[in-house]
Amino acid sequence: MNESRGAILERVRSGRLGAPVESRPVLPTPIPTKDSSSLLDRFVQEAETVGAIVHRSDRRELSVEIVLRVLGDAGVNRLISWEPNDLPIPELTKAAVDNGVQLVSPPTPAKAKTISREWAAMATADAGLTGAVGGLADTGTIVLCSGPGRPRLTWLLPPLHVVVLHSSLVHPTLSAFMEECGELFRCSSHVAFVTGPSRTADIEQTLTIGVHGPKEVHILLVDHDCNPIKESEAAQAATGSGETGDRMSKNDLVQ
Amino acid sequence: MPETIFSVQLFATCLVDAIRPAAGLATLRLLERLGVKVIVPSGQTCCGQPAFNSGCLADARAMARYTIDLLEKSPVPIVVPSGSCSDMIVHRYRELLADDPAYASKAERVAARTYELSQYLSDVLKVQDVGAQCRRTITYHPSCHLLRGLGVRSAPSQLLDSIADARCVSLPGAEDCCGFGGTFAVKMGELSSAMLNRKLDAIVESGADTVVACDVGCLMHIEGGLKRRGSNVVVRHLAEVLVESE
Amino acid sequence: MNSPLMSFQQRVSHALADGQLRVALDRTTERFTLKRVAGLASLPDADVVRDRARSIRLHTLSRLDEYLEQFEANVTSVGGQVHWASDAQEANEIVLDLARSRSVKRVVKSKSMVSEEIELNQALISGGLDVVESDLGEYIIQLAGETPSHIIAPAVHKTREQIGQLLADKLGVPMTDDPVEMTATARSALRDVFLQSEMGVSGVNFGVASTGSLAIVTNEGNASLTVTAPRIHVAMMGIERVVPTLDDLAVMLLVLARSATGQKLTVYTDLLTGPRRGDPDGPEELHVVLLDNGRSRLVGTEVGEVLACIRCGACLNACPVYQQIGGHAYGSVYSGPIGAVLTPSLDREGPWHELPEASSLCGACREVCPVRIDIPRMLLALRAETVRSGKANQWVRIVFWLYRIAATKPRLFRCGVSVVRQLTRMFFVNGWLLRLPSPLSSWTQSREFPVIASRTFSEEMRDREEGSGDE
Numbered sequence: 020m021n022e023s024r025g026a027i028l029e030r031v032r033s034g035r036l037g038a039p040v041e042s043r044p045v046l047p048t049p050i051p052t053k054d055s056s057s058l059l060d061r062f063v064q065e066a067e068t069v070g071a072i073v074h075r076s077d078r079r080e081l082s083v084e085i086v087l088r089v090l091g092d093a094g095v096n097r098l099i100s101w102e103p104n105d106l107p108i109p110e111l112t113k114a115a116v117d118n119g120v121q122l123v124s125p126p127t128p129a130k131a132k133t134i135s136r137e138w139a140a141m142a143t144a145d146a147g148l149t150g151a152v153g154g155l156a157d158t159g160t161i162v163l164c165s166g167p168g169r170p171r172l173t174w175l176l177p178p179l180h181v182v183v184l185h186s187s188l189v190h191p192t193l194s195a196f197m198e199e200c201g202e203l204f205r206c207s208s209h210v211a212f213v214t215g216p217s218r219t220a221d222i223e224q225t226l227t228i229g230v231h232g233p234k235e236v237h238i239l240l241v242d243h244d245c246n247p248i249k250e251s252e253a254a255q256a257a258t259g260s261g262e263t264g265d266r267m268s269k270n271d272l273v274q
Numbered sequence: 275m276p277e278t279i280f281s282v283q284l285f286a287t288c289l290v291d292a293i294r295p296a297a298g299l300a301t302l303r304l305l306e307r308l309g310v311k312v313i314v315p316s317g318q319t320c321c322g323q324p325a326f327n328s329g330c331l332a333d334a335r336a337m338a339r340y341t342i343d344l345l346e347k348s349p350v351p352i353v354v355p356s357g358s359c360s361d362m363i364v365h366r367y368r369e370l371l372a373d374d375p376a377y378a379s380k381a382e383r384v385a386a387r388t389y390e391l392s393q394y395l396s397d398v399l400k401v402q403d404v405g406a407q408c409r410r411t412i413t414y415h416p417s418c419h420l421l422r423g424l425g426v427r428s429a430p431s432q433l434l435d436s437i438a439d440a441r442c443v444s445l446p447g448a449e450d451c452c453g454f455g456g457t458f459a460v461k462m463g464e465l466s467s468a469m470l471n472r473k474l475d476a477i478v479e480s481g482a483d484t485v486v487a488c489d490v491g492c493l494m495h496i497e498g499g500l501k502r503r504g505s506n507v508v509v510r511h512l513a514e515v516l517v518e519s520e
Numbered sequence: 521m522n523s524p525l526m527s528f529q530q531r532v533s534h535a536l537a538d539g540q541l542r543v544a545l546d547r548t549t550e551r552f553t554l555k556r557v558a559g560l561a562s563l564p565d566a567d568v569v570r571d572r573a574r575s576i577r578l579h580t581l582s583r584l585d586e587y588l589e590q591f592e593a594n595v596t597s598v599g600g601q602v603h604w605a606s607d608a609q610e611a612n613e614i615v616l617d618l619a620r621s622r623s624v625k626r627v628v629k630s631k632s633m634v635s636e637e638i639e640l641n642q643a644l645i646s647g648g649l650d651v652v653e654s655d656l657g658e659y660i661i662q663l664a665g666e667t668p669s670h671i672i673a674p675a676v677h678k679t680r681e682q683i684g685q686l687l688a689d690k691l692g693v694p695m696t697d698d699p700v701e702m703t704a705t706a707r708s709a710l711r712d713v714f715l716q717s718e719m720g721v722s723g724v725n726f727g728v729a730s731t732g733s734l735a736i737v738t739n740e741g742n743a744s745l746t747v748t749a750p751r752i753h754v755a756m757m758g759i760e761r762v763v764p765t766l767d768d769l770a771v772m773l774l775v776l777a778r779s780a781t782g783q784k785l786t787v788y789t790d791l792l793t794g795p796r797r798g799d800p801d802g803p804e805e806l807h808v809v810l811l812d813n814g815r816s817r818l819v820g821t822e823v824g825e826v827l828a829c830i831r832c833g834a835c836l837n838a839c840p841v842y843q844q845i846g847g848h849a850y851g852s853v854y855s856g857p858i859g860a861v862l863t864p865s866l867d868r869e870g871p872w873h874e875l876p877e878a879s880s881l882c883g884a885c886r887e888v889c890p891v892r893i894d895i896p897r898m899l900l901a902l903r904a905e906t907v908r909s910g911k912a913n914q915w916v917r918i919v920f921w922l923y924r925i926a927a928t929k930p931r932l933f934r935c936g937v938s939v940v941r942q943l944t945r946m947f948f949v950n951g952w953l954l955r956l957p958s959p960l961s962s963w964t965q966s967r968e969f970p971v972i973a974s975r976t977f978s979e980e981m982r983d984r985e986e987g988s989g990d991e
Binding site: 021023024026027028030031032033034035036039040041042043065069125126127128129130131133134136138139142155157158159160165166167169170171172175176192193194196197198201204205207208209210211212213214215216217218219220221222223224225227229230231232233 | 544547548551552575576578579580581582583584585588589598603604605606610654655656657660673674675676678679680683699700702703706707710711714715728731733739740741742744745747748749750751759764766767768769770771773774781783784785786787788789790791792793794795796797798799800801802804810812816817818819820821824
């Protein structure tokens with residue numbers, strides 16, 4: 020397609036001509052922590068170390084209560100929420116609305132061919148509500164993936180980010196996650212590993228929180244049955260993200 | 275005197291020869307006191323490191339070949355009272371002469387039996403206490419090539435700790451370079467001075483009356499700086515303090 | 521790369537005389553170093569991971585052409601477009617053409633060393649575009665009209681007082697020296713920039729060959745916004761930044777953040793695989809500009825290992841020279857020990873042959889490098905190249921030629937030592953020389969120089985032998 024492509028590749032090729040291919044050791048499979056409770060404890064500890072706030076819940080009703088409390092405590096009036104069916108607990112959106120919170124939507128609905136880029140309304144939101152496809156215990160990281168009902172600005176623009184994570188999705192390490200969930204990257208065009216709130220140290224290496232992204236990240240780590248975010252949905256963007264209900268049990272979540 | 279079972283040849287280095295013979299004499303005395311038979315090959319000059327570091331590889335190669343020939347006359351281990359010259363012989367001779375069929379394997383052989391002094395004391399003789407005694411407050415500056423080139427981290431400090439009546443104090447930012455770097459000190463004089471000043475501040479802060487190192491290059495650099503400041507702190511090569519007793 | 525106005529020596533003097541710079545460097549490089557040590561300590565087997573990271577980089581470089589082709593094919597298959605640029609000019613033209621053909625007026629940028637290297641901002645601005653840097657440090661230096669002085673902390677040369685004054689002058693906000701207030705000011709100033717730009721330009725930390733994904737890391741989240749709100753995402757990537765698989769990427773990310781800032785993982789680690797697919801946000805178009813600019817020529821050479829660099833900045837913080845002079849004195853975007861190798865290697869015709877001299881070869885850089893790049897060895901190779909090509913100072917060559925003659929003839933060597941001894945003993949004071957002629961005067965400006973011993977070690981040995989012969 021252009022001359023540069025051929026010329027660059029040719030120079031690289033002639034440079035390595037005759038040189039042996041350096042070996043790259045096969046990476047050992049990370050040993051998953053057998054004890055799931057210590058894995059979760061590690062996750063909580065690491066997430067808190069990087070400045071996230073972790074809440075744990077083993078009941079759906081309690082989970083809803085916690086989210087409403089977090090939103091209430093922060094004085095949230097305007098909320099960007101993922102499509103209910105893209106949240107592990109779909110009723111969260113409605114509960115927030117019933118509680119007097121106003122929903123702010125992306126300027127264009129999901130699956131639109133072309134989208135508007137009038138983001139001003141979204142930028143006025145006080146909080147974003149999302150669900151994680153994974154957690155990484157050794158770094159306290161949550162994994163988010165974009166999709167038709169899952170705008171990325173939800174976890175980027177508002178000063179407060181509330182994310183629901185099912186405990187069965189916590190992996191020991193990034194390597195373990197990559198190994199098990201590699202398909203995710205073929206399905207979602209933006210997979211984000213988020214480790215704590217936005218921060219900078221560009222002024223004299225002094226840590227300052229909330230420079231561009233959220234100042235506060237609340238992780239709701241839940242143990243009860245819920246509606247998982249399935250990787251396959253992103254792939255089926257055109258046909259919609261139609262999975263609903265509570266019908267999946269915890270076991271089904273384990274990939 | 276213990277029975278001699280160890281035999282070495284001493285490669286004194288050009289700086290010890292011309293600037294600080296006391297370090298060479300102390301090394302000789304120390305090794306002999308520990309029962310080592312020491313040969314000092316005559317005709318030794320310079321390992322070639324200054325030329326190598328300045329990019330004058332042809333000159334460095336000539337000096338390397340000369341030194342290898344000198345040291346190959348005897349098969350016994352080579353002891354060098356300098357971290358950077360040892361590093362040159364151990365690591366750089368191989369690279370420098372890799373394409374020289376006549377010298378590549380000789381370079382390997384010489385490298386394999388070359389030891390910096392403190393390395394020889396701790397790794398071969400397995401001594402940590404040489405029975406020295408002096409009333410000094412000592413701080414130790416780990417020279418870069420000894421520390422990071424040869425990976426000698428603890429041997430000199432252990433030997434210093436064993437000196438009776440001496441007090442060892444830690445040097446702030448000990449592993450920072452003193453700014454010598456051979457011709458660097460002249461080519462980049464201002465930069466080198468700034469690095470030296472930081473080192474001198476740290477030496478003063480340590481409260482020591484004696485700075486010890488295993489490289490005469492660093493020692494003459496630090497000493498020159500202390501003199502200019504009018505400081506009373508003295509510098510000594512490791513061997514010099516290890517042969518002291520009152 | 522633009523040539524600096526002053527000579528390297530002048531830039532060094534300038535930096536050493538800058539009191540504010542020394543304060544800023546003292547405050548920051550030490551903090552960086554402490555954080556890095558703690559970060560690596562949090563890896564149970566840091567040395568093993570570093571070895572693995574190194575082998576991944578070397579392996580990739582040894583098959584770079586194949587991985588680049590695979591990467592290109594996969595980027596294309598997920599709907600992205602790959603553009604190849606041989607040099608800075610071509611890369612800038614590609615981006616400018618993209619902007620013009622799509623009626624772009626505003627461009628938001630997240631930090632990218634490649635775009636600094638090719639001076640993309642200047643090219644876009646002269647092309648009539650509005651370009652705003654969104655990384656806080658880059659934003660600060662853009663306001664100040666300066667260039668970055670550190671790979672990961674571009675404004676490291678500025679004290680907080682200087683930054684407070686800058687924001688007050690440029691944005692009309694009240695003067696403060698509180699980083700929290702300054703950060704809030706930048707946040708609100710940059711919000712509209714993210715949301716109203718039609719094009720977002722980012723760097724790329726790693727490109728994954730097996731999936732065509734781009735990994736981009738920031739702590740601020742500015743890259744995430746840059747590649748989400750604007751219609752077009754242009755990713756600037758050096759050809760060496762490819763890794764084979766996601767598993768390899770995981771290993772590289774493990775050492776990158778730890779070495780750069782001491783974090784276990786950067787706050788935002790984004791993996792971007794093609795443009796949006798039915799999502800209500802994200803870019804419509806994804807363009808990857810693969811930049812060569814001197815890199816391909818280095819493959820298989822003595823300095824080829826420099827291509828393994830992952831731009832963590834650890835060697836800058838560890839370097840006693842960088843700690844003294846900061847990044848600007850190096851005169852190019854890549855500073856510190858890695859810059860002293862990279863800059864003259866990428867730009868062979870440039871005035872950079874003094875950069876490899878700016879090292880005492882102390883090896884601190886090699887010790888901290890997460891992929892164990894032997895920077896001192898490459899500095900030595902570049903010094904040798906300078907001598908070979910005749911660019912070296914003539915006196916250096918003459919001195920070492922003479923020294924070599926003497927050093928390979930012991931009698932001549934001893935004579936030489938005697939002559940120098942006689943000379944030094946004519947001028948010494950209490951055993952020291954207080955002043956030497958040029959070029960040695962740069963030593964005696966701050967240090968005394970020792971005189972040759974009255975009896976050298978070899979003279980002592982000769983006496984001893986003669987003595988023992990008498991017995």
